[in-house]
Amino acid sequence: MPPRKRMNHEPCPVARSVDLIGDRWSLLVVRDAFDGTHRFGDFQRSLGVARNILSDRLHKLVEAGILKTQAASDGTAYQEYILTPKGESLFPVVVALRQWGEQHLFGRSEPHSTLLDKRTGEPIPPMTPKARDGTTLLPAATEVRKLSLPPS
Amino acid sequence: MPPRKRMNHEPCPVARSVDLIGDRWSLLVVRDAFDGTHRFGDFQRSLGVARNILSDRLHKLVEAGILKTQAASDGTAYQEYILTPKGESLFPVVVALRQWGEQHLFGRSEPHSTLLDKRTGEPIPPMTPKARDGTTLLPAATEVRKLSLPPS
DNA sequence: CAGTATCCCTCAAGATACTG
């Protein structure tokens, strides 16, 4: 019985994208990376995903050229996972998904946030607190592709 | 052992979106719907997905309010699956995915297309051949959210 | 043609123990 159907050679770019990142965790890892998460443990706590799965996804994302590893900035022997330009260009995808979710998957007065501050419990609003020019993506953003990316 | 982790009550809208449509088929069904596919058999042939899976996805998309059914236009007793406004608002998501895929998942001279004409084998170019005003989404499109939708 | 039902297999994912 054929395993599962691969779509990474389909002529449709949507199909290839979905084949690569259309699972339950990859895009959430990327989202966290946009929000400044770089370390294994931080991803793990933020996502609540099993460690082996996280390990697998990080490797696959690195292999796909979406993330890259670099030596930890604090001198520890471990690695940090950083978005590559290819990964950063997933920004419009994440934003589009976020906007759609906010508009259609939340009750009228139901609060939403991409991230909750772990200590204060406060919602961290728009998309990334790191947007260099202070642009907030919602509700005003209409030009997804032109929006600035967080610093790499 | 806990089944799988649901994210449809997460405070993050990206997580909820992914929980709903972050699988290998849902977005491709939506893509085909944007391209004018409405009937079970047409989805099935276009996607090459197993019939039971397609049936399941169509039901889930209807239940999610992304598609709706209506009587077939040709008088047969069957149904057609049509995008609702909620479904149509997934347009930016599909476009973003398509653009990212085109830019990063294809070789320099490798042809890509969302759809191949079943009879001629010709690629059907930009996004939807049905865009009423002739707008092509690529490569000029920079304002995703403002782009017109195909007629419903 | 438009689905539904059944069978079965693979793999994603969770839990947890382990190593440097």
Add this chain to the structure above:
DNA sequence: CAGTATCTTGAGGGATACTG
């Protein structure tokens, strides 16, 4: 802390037979 290895389960998915 940052991962890797192992085990187990259930969901996702494919093939195909069946019904109206």
